[in-house]
Each structure stands twice: as structure tokens, then as C-alpha cells.
Amino acid sequence: MSKKLVLLMTMILCAIFLAACNSEEGNAAKAKSNEPLVMVWYPNESGSEMAGARDAFGRIFEEATGRKVEQKLTTDYAIAIESIASGNAQVAFMGPQGYIEANNKSADVQPIVVPSGSSGTLEDAVYYSWLAVPKEKADGYKVNGEFALDTIAGKKFSFVSASSTSGFKVPSSSIIAHFTKQDAYKALKQDDLIEANALFPEVLFGDSHQGSAVNMMMGRADVAAFCDTCVSAYVELVEGKENTAGAIYRVKDDAAAPFNNLTGEEFVLISSTPVLNSPFVVNTSALTEEEITKLTELLISDETTNDQTIFVPKDSGEIGLFYKSGDERFVKVEDTWFDPIRKLSE
Structure with a gap:
């Protein structure tokens, strides 16, 4: 057989092989979609x-990708983190610390958007980590008439989850920074x-x-x-300035579970950070680049911004994940926007 014929047959076989591979990849992508x-x-x-709020996002994600949306609910932060890191879930809404843990498990997990502050920018894109006590006991947390962190020593303390940013990482960092200046607690570590x-x-x-x-x-x-933000649907400000030490909040009369048996109860903030x-994060190995682009563009669009099932008017009395004032x-x-939270673990 001549060299030219061998070369020609080789090229034909390669073309057939590549076509088969492309077909398999195409079928896999189609099946995935x-x-x-x-x-x-x-x-x-x-x-x-929160079902209505979750469904509102389900409609957005379905519109962006053309895929039916399956809502995976959890009772543990670790389940959500592992689901997005493993690719068993493709999209998640999670706190900065949870995102960092998921990203540490898999670099494929990347953020796409965050809700802005009232300015519409990242400059004031913050929420608040509270330390709170029952109203009737609040005076016991004051020194010379001012709330003081020293007063929490020896108390029973509730966090949210070790993977929570505002429910563990931020408050524990502040507590350690404060108390390790004292000889009695100088060896105390965040993990303790x-x-x-x-x-x-x-x-x-x-x-x-809510549980904390x-x-x-x-x-x-x-x-x-x-x-x-996680308790705003259940409580209302009754005295003071919101998100500041000394502010008094009351459980609403129509509060849903787990606050339904605590209506009228009041608590006071002794710290707010x-x-x-x-x-919102995605697993980039579990979605196509086109899907990620469409998701991002739809989330930042004016259509979503003006959707009152997504950004619920603050004074409407409706329950939502995000509120517009x-x-x-x-x-x-x-990713780098979250570096200040990473530094809390250094």
C-alpha cells in the first residue's frame, strides 16, 4: 500500500474518531442541559x-437556562456547602464564609453577584452581625451606662453555625480580638x-x-x-436606630415559625457589626459558560431589579429574601471581594 494511501486512510479514520467524540460530547451537553x-x-x-421568594428565583433561573429548576432545601450549612462544591447543585445563595469554604473545596465554585446596598453599588453592600440579649436583662450588659463586650464573659452563648459568616466567623473574631488582650483569655483561639x-x-x-x-x-x-436580614421577616424595630447597639426589636404578632410562639417578645442589640x-455562586464545572453568562445578566438586569417578588418593597409587609428601600x-x-472575610481566619 502506497504511503499516500496509508496517509489518506489515517486521515479518514481520525476524522471519523473526532466526529464520534464530538457527537458524544454534544449528546452529553444536550443531556446535561x-x-x-x-x-x-x-x-x-x-x-x-420563604417558599414564594425561592420560587421567584426559580423562575429567573429557568428563564435564563431553559432548564427546570429543582429547589434543594437544607437543615445544615455543611450540606449546602458540600452540594455546591461537589457539583450536585449548580447554584447556591450562601454567606461569604460558606462561599470561601466551598471555594476551598473546589475552585470551580465562583461568585457571580451580590445584592447591593441602597446606593445600588458595592460600596454599601453590607448586612449586620448582631449580638443580642433579652430586653429585661439588657442592663446587665452595660458598664458605666454603655454596652460592653466584657459583660458576656461567663455567659451561655449561641452561634449559628461554624460555617456562618455573621453567625460565627465575624462575632468570634471580634470576641477573640477583645478578650485575648486580657491575661485570663490570652491563649483563647477562635476554634475554641x-x-x-x-x-x-x-x-x-x-x-x-432564626434558630440562634x-x-x-x-x-x-x-x-x-x-x-x-435573616430575622427581618419576623421582627420589627420598636426603639432606637436599626443595626446599632441599644436598638430594641420585637417579634411581630404574625411571625411564622420558629417565632410563632414568641410573639411580642423583645430583645436588645448589644453589638452590631x-x-x-x-x-449567589455557581459551580463552573456543572454549568456552561453560556448558562453562567445568562444567569448573571438576568440577575443584574433592570427586569429583576424592578421585580417586586425579588426585591420586596421594604414597607409592604411581604416576606422576601431581599428588600428595596x-x-x-x-x-x-x-472572588477577591471576599478577601476581608478570608483574613479573619488567618
Whole structure:
């Protein structure tokens, strides 16, 4: 057989092989695009009262990708983190610390957007980490008439989850920074706060921000860490300036579970710390580049910004994940924006 004929046959066989491979890849991509898009939620957003808000996002993701959306609800932060890191879920809404943990597990997990502040930009894209106590006991946390962190020593403390930004990472960093200046606690480490320690004789975890708040109001804990946005549907400001020490909040009369048996109960903030807003993230290995682009563009669009099922008017009385009091919208964000939260673990 001549060399030219051998070469020709080789080229034909290569072409057939490549065509077969492309066909298999194309069929796999087609099959993947026909599978449900799995959206995983933290426990904070998994309650029945949040169903309408979750469904609103389901409609957006379905419009962007053309895929049926499957909502995956969780009772544990770790489940949500593992789901997005493994690619079993393709989209997640999670706190900065949870995102960092998922990204550490898989670099394929990347943020796409965060809700802005009232300015419509990243400049004020923050929410707040609270330390709260029952109203009737609030004076016991003051020194010379001012709330002081020293007063929480020896108290039963409730966090949210070790993977929570505002319910553990931020408050524990502040607590360690404050108390390690004192000889009695100079050896205390952030990880020590996960269980009973020299500072707190008992440590509880609520597994959600709502759960941590309930631990405090039910008397299981003296002090609780949780965030403003996760309890905003259940409580209302009755005195003081919102998100500041001394502000008094009351559980609404029509509050849903787990606050339905605590209506009228009041608590006081003894500390409030701004935290970077939480991102929507995707697993880039489980979605196509085109799908990610479409998701991002639809989230930051004016259509979504003006959708009152997504950004609920603040004074409407309706329950939502995000509220609009100014120019709130979703804005693009990159991994490096969360570096200040990473530094809390250094």
C-alpha cells in the first residue's frame, strides 16, 4: 500500500474518531442541559415562609437556562456547602464564609453577584452581625451606662453555625480580638469557641440565624449571634436606630415559625457589626459558560431589579429574601471581594 494511501486512510479514520467524540460530547451537553438545575439553599432560607421568594428565583433561573429548576432545601450549612462544591447543585445563595469554604473545596465554585446596598453599588453592600440579649436583662450588659463586650464573659452563648459568616466567623473574631488582650483569655483561639471554653461555659449552635435567635429568647442561651436580614421577616424595630447597639426589636404578632410562639417578645442589640453581603455562586464545572453568562445578566438586569417578588418593597409587609428601600439591585462580584472575610481566619 502506497504511503499516500496509508496517509489518506489515517486521515479518514481520525476524522471519523473526532466526529464520534464530538457527537458524544454534544449528546452529553444536550443531556446535561435537559437535566434539572439544582439550586441549594441554606437553612435560613429553607423555611416554608420563604417558599414564594425561592420560587421567584426559580423562575429567573429557568428563564435564563431553559432548564427546570429543582429547589434543594437544607437543615445544615455543611450540606449546602458540600452540594455546591461537589457539583450536585449548580447554584447556591450562601454567606461569604460558606462561599470561601466551598471555594476551598473546589475552585470551580465562583461568585457571580451580590445584592447591593441602597446606593445600588458595592460600596454599601453590607448586612449586620448582631449580638443580642433579652430586653429585661439588657442592663446587665452595660458598664458605666454603655454596652460592653466584657459583660458576656461567663455567659451561655449561641452561634449559628461554624460555617456562618455573621453567625460565627465575624462575632468570634471580634470576641477573640477583645478578650485575648486580657491575661485570663490570652491563649483563647477562635476554634475554641466552637464548644464550651474558658470564656463561655456553654456554647450552642442554632443551625440557622432564626434558630440562634430563638435559643436566646427561649432562655437556652444568654447571648446570641445572628444577622439582621435573616430575622427581618419576623421582627420589627420598636426603639432606637436599626443595626446599632441599644436598638430594641420585637417579634411581630404574625411571625411564622420558629417565632410563632414568641410573639411580642423583645430583645436588645448589644453589638452590631457590618458584614459583606452574601453572594449567589455557581459551580463552573456543572454549568456552561453560556448558562453562567445568562444567569448573571438576568440577575443584574433592570427586569429583576424592578421585580417586586425579588426585591420586596421594604414597607409592604411581604416576606422576601431581599428588600428595596432605595436603589438595591444585584451587582457583579469577583472572588477577591471576599478577601476581608478570608483574613479573619488567618
